[in-house]
Amino acid sequence: MHNDAVVSKTNSTGLRWLWLSVVVFIVDQVTKFAIAKTFDLYESVAVTPFFNLVSVRNYGAAFSFLSDAGGWQRWFFTAIALFVSGLLVWWMKKTPVEQKWPAIAYALVLGGAIGNVFDRVVFGYVIDFLDFYVGSYHWPSFNVADSAICVGAVLLVLDSFLSPQAKEPK
Template sequence: MTELTLKRSGIRWLWLAVVVFALDIVIKLVVMNHMDYGWQHRIEVLPFFNLLYVHNYGAAFSFLSDQTGWQRWLFTGIALLVVLLLMYWMRRQPASERWTNSAYAMIIGGAVGNVFDRIAHGFVVDYLDFYWGGHHWPAFNLADSAICIGAVMLILDGFRRKDEPK
């Protein structure tokens, strides 16, 4: 396999990670500056969706959020390792692999958005609350959404038939 130049590699798709990161941070700042903290201050938008402002000291679905703080650095380290690994894979992919590079970029943008929160605040800002009846999905944010969408895209990519290089 010949080495790809930066211009021809998937690294070109990092612009999408920057967009995801920027949108995530802007929305979180708006939430932190214009909403009161806590579930009791939620804004009902639809019969199944609220906006709110809560802190998540753990990972997905508040995993390990009840710990003493060590998890902040564990999740930061894991996220940074994943970001580096995905950037390495993007560097080895041709830029024409739009689907895969987009998925990597979405995961990178979301991961960096949540890492920024962990480093700057010690927690991740969540603000999206979906529910059915009295059953609420754990609150999440744009970064979490981008990570999940990117992961689903990678799973779907596994089922895609790829042409073998000549």
């Protein structure tokens, strides 16, 4: 296929937001690298009265789900993330350029998923370092990739309620 045709196809679909996935991936990896190089495992530094930077390893999925399952979960979660990433790219390709918010949401989720997949494949765990808390209650630690996935998911939910297509009768 001619290069101009590829660029034209990318610019006329949600694929035009793939750059955002790359940015999320890079920011995620740079921040994880910085934590891994400057913090000892389980080290915690108070930043505000409700936020710490920490260095923890998550061998499971969200909220450390299946973190003590014996190792098989590494490849299980990697396979799921790769499958979902493929779906996201396909959905981005099928998303018309006019539907900006779903495409942005897909790009955020894709960048986050690939960031965590990279960790699982390279290290066998995901590096988490953001620790928010109220009093003695700590939200499970997370990272930039997790944040992008959550923001993307929220954008998809909001778009499903607020987009003109959602208001059209079926």
